[in-house]
Amino acid sequence: KNEVEQSPQNLTAQEGEFITINCSYSVGISALHWLQQHPGGGIVSLFMLSSGKKKHGRLIATINIQEKHSSLHITASHPRDSAVYICAVRFGNEKLTFGTGTRLTIIP
């Protein structure tokens, strides 16, 4: 069964802390996306990864194809980073599959 698992489900941290959110999947994929969803529902696509590492501002995403694992890191976290972070993958030509999301809360 094609599955996507995220951890942790909930994460609370102090402003300035380094944040890591993990995404593991069961079989090989063509690419993986990280999405950010703010309260109210709006979703922003942060990264698309098929290998290696990408960086945008304070956000860094890595993927290890052999280990079937991706991480999203946030450096110098800020209260405006508080959101739900979702990873999404496509297994071959199957329908898109989403993780359950990680709810991140950054306390000032």
Next chain:
Amino acid sequence: KAGVTQTPRYLIKTRGQQVTLSCSPISGHRSVSWYQQTPGQGLQFLFEYFSETQRNKGNFPGRFSGRQFSNSRSEMNVSTLELGDSALYLCASSLEGGLTQETQYFGPGTRLLVL
């Protein structure tokens, strides 16, 4: 450039009714995908349209349908509404392909409540 717009933003319907949701993609984008998000199931892919053709479909019953017009605007329809159809319905547009090929831009969503 205007972002993805969805109408209406909020909707209340009763069981058995049908509903049509609309999505206008970013100008120049030809791919539109629809998603359903519920507290219990999370985010789930409904279908993707490209150049007026359904290119991919998720595991939803036939009550869920959609279409895309020549100007890339898309509509989705849910017939014979059930309580479980209460959800946030999101559409997303991109230039050519689905989520895993390139960045998708999401609309604000339509929040549907079925009573």
